[in-house]
Amino acid sequence: MDQPAQRRRRYAAVAATDRAFLVAVYAAVGLFVLLVALLFASLVHGSWPSLREFGFRFLWTSQWNPVTNQFGALPLIFGTLVSSFIAILLAGVVGVLAAAFLAEFAPRWLARPLSFIIELLAAVPSVVFGLWGLFVLAPAVRTSIGPFLQKTLGFLPIFGGPIYGVGLLTAGLVLALMILPTVTAISREVISAIARDQREAAMALGATKWETVAGVVLPAARVGIFGAIVLALGRALGETIATTMVIGNRPEIAASLFAPSYTLASVIANEFTEANGKIYVSALVELGLLLFLVSFVVNGFARILLYTALRRG
Amino acid sequence: MRGRHVRSFIGTMLTAFCASLGAVALLLIFGYVLLQGFRALNLAFVTQLPVPVGEPGGGIANGILGSVVTVALATAIAMPIGLLSGLFLALFGRGWFPGVVRFLSDVLSGIPSIAIGLFAYIVFVAPFRHFSAVSASFAFAMLMLPVILRTSEEAVRSVPREIREGALALGMSEYATTMRIVVPAARSAIITGLLLSIARVTGETAPLLFTAFGSQFWEVNPTNPMAELPLQIFNYAISPYQSWHEQAWAGALLLIGAVFVLNVFARLVLSPRASR
Numbered sequence: 001m002d003q004p005a006q007r008r009r010r011y012a013a014v015a016a017t018d019r020a021f022l023v024a025v026y027a028a029v030g031l032f033v034l035l036v037a038l039l040f041a042s043l044v045h046g047s048w049p050s051l052r053e054f055g056f057r058f059l060w061t062s063q064w065n066p067v068t069n070q071f072g073a074l075p076l077i078f079g080t081l082v083s084s085f086i087a088i089l090l091a092g093v094v095g096v097l098a099a100a101f102l103a104e105f106a107p108r109w110l111a112r113p114l115s116f117i118i119e120l121l122a123a124v125p126s127v128v129f130g131l132w133g134l135f136v137l138a139p140a141v142r143t144s145i146g147p148f149l150q151k152t153l154g155f156l157p158i159f160g161g162p163i164y165g166v167g168l169l170t171a172g173l174v175l176a177l178m179i180l181p182t183v184t185a186i187s188r189e190v191i192s193a194i195a196r197d198q199r200e201a202a203m204a205l206g207a208t209k210w211e212t213v214a215g216v217v218l219p220a221a222r223v224g225i226f227g228a229i230v231l232a233l234g235r236a237l238g239e240t241i242a243t244t245m246v247i248g249n250r251p252e253i254a255a256s257l258f259a260p261s262y263t264l265a266s267v268i269a270n271e272f273t274e275a276n277g278k279i280y281v282s283a284l285v286e287l288g289l290l291l292f293l294v295s296f297v298v299n300g301f302a303r304i305l306l307y308t309a310l311r312r313g
Numbered sequence: 314m315r316g317r318h319v320r321s322f323i324g325t326m327l328t329a330f331c332a333s334l335g336a337v338a339l340l341l342i343f344g345y346v347l348l349q350g351f352r353a354l355n356l357a358f359v360t361q362l363p364v365p366v367g368e369p370g371g372g373i374a375n376g377i378l379g380s381v382v383t384v385a386l387a388t389a390i391a392m393p394i395g396l397l398s399g400l401f402l403a404l405f406g407r408g409w410f411p412g413v414v415r416f417l418s419d420v421l422s423g424i425p426s427i428a429i430g431l432f433a434y435i436v437f438v439a440p441f442r443h444f445s446a447v448s449a450s451f452a453f454a455m456l457m458l459p460v461i462l463r464t465s466e467e468a469v470r471s472v473p474r475e476i477r478e479g480a481l482a483l484g485m486s487e488y489a490t491t492m493r494i495v496v497p498a499a500r501s502a503i504i505t506g507l508l509l510s511i512a513r514v515t516g517e518t519a520p521l522l523f524t525a526f527g528s529q530f531w532e533v534n535p536t537n538p539m540a541e542l543p544l545q546i547f548n549y550a551i552s553p554y555q556s557w558h559e560q561a562w563a564g565a566l567l568l569i570g571a572v573f574v575l576n577v578f579a580r581l582v583l584s585p586r587a588s589r
Contacts, residue, residue: 018487018488021487021492024397025398025401026405027397028394028396029401029402029414032395032414032418033413036421038432039424039455042435043428046431094334097331098334101329101331105325105329106329114336116581117336119576120573120577123516123573124339124343125517125569125572126516126519127543127546128565130547130550132345135558180334180335180338181335208320208321210324211321214324234423238428240426240518241519245547245551265519268431272434272523273522273523285435291427292425295420295428296420299422
């Protein structure tokens, strides 16, 4: 047996280890919160000269001219919103229906591998999407998809004008593929969380499987599905490399979806290392700040929707 | 009556069509990368340095090495912070604070990587006036943190409470209970999360543009600019040269291969249940 003094020493050592361990745990979580705060603070600090110089004018003037040091982000905001909107329109519809199939209609032996394949699509690096978009999709838009749309819907201004291949439509299509797994995986989770008795009640009333899903299950899951789509929108707004490779990189606002455009993220990617002058650099950081704030709000909103949807289910 | 069943059938087929679109897209992209990548892939490509435009041959071995170094360093930064924070959320957090951390982590996972790259530039590049691999690792660590944090939280949470309480009741210290009993029990799910976070940053390109910056040489010192595989693919792809385009495809094949192996290994081998 230990002597009392020895035992006390050992207890003290154990207590000290525990204290050190808890300190490490709290330090880690404190550091994490601090890093997120620092991320925001450093972006504000970096964009301060530009914030002071341009104020809110930065958001709604459309000159992006490094030569004259005039920076207005409107064309970039336009390009970001339009390309993301195309993506969300396509991926939203396809993704939610695909989720309905995986959660409701597909037999297990099909649903599992199919979900896995769609999740692998999410793992494809964005530079690979960009490469494929640039060398496969952009030529296809120029030679077949574009001319087809122009022939059938060319009376609409959004399908007018010359077709370059790279441009808003191509960027929107690539983004749609990139966010499709997000919409599908999260919608599927939300749909699966809808209580079983809702389905059984509808089926007992004589509804077909389709009527049950379209009339009962999807409406019941609408908050969560909306959350999934908003979350995917956040991804699309901030996507950088793939968009940079296929959008054409021209800071102009054009009516046609075939026209080259530019996004907030791609401007930073293309110009940051070559930017000289305090105002130019800080204008680019301000674009980053803008992206940060927008995705913070969009993602925060999506998460709150999803917390509600999944807790209730 | 028949019309309703026909409509139900058509509706089901429509959803099946949409689900297959995702799979078809993956196969199209992956198939094309395989086809183009294999043409340019050879031993020299994975063992040699890049050569100037016009010269035949050359490779991107320094980019592969650079990516491995950068991601390894990022893992070393992110793993302890992420795991300990995950333990906090699962075991020690009380009151409103854990909810805030969880929310911050979920939101951080949606912040564009380019904004995080700017952060790394402001904190680690601008003060030293010097691009460096360590700044890229820092940006990568920020991208990995939310994944590691939430997966380790869930992994630890899934260990039955009785195991932890039993160990504490037997007189084990808090530290020993957590690190020798609870964490080992949750090990495979924690490693799954770690591998998924590694897969996520391995393909990242945007933050590298102004952190690691790229290099023509063998470089293992993380305080210097370093070549990175995704960055080289990007630079080759947007160049006007045919030979570089071919190399971009070969690089893409390596990258997509590495990311897929990580994903398949993490989801199917380590925790088949996690992939549902």
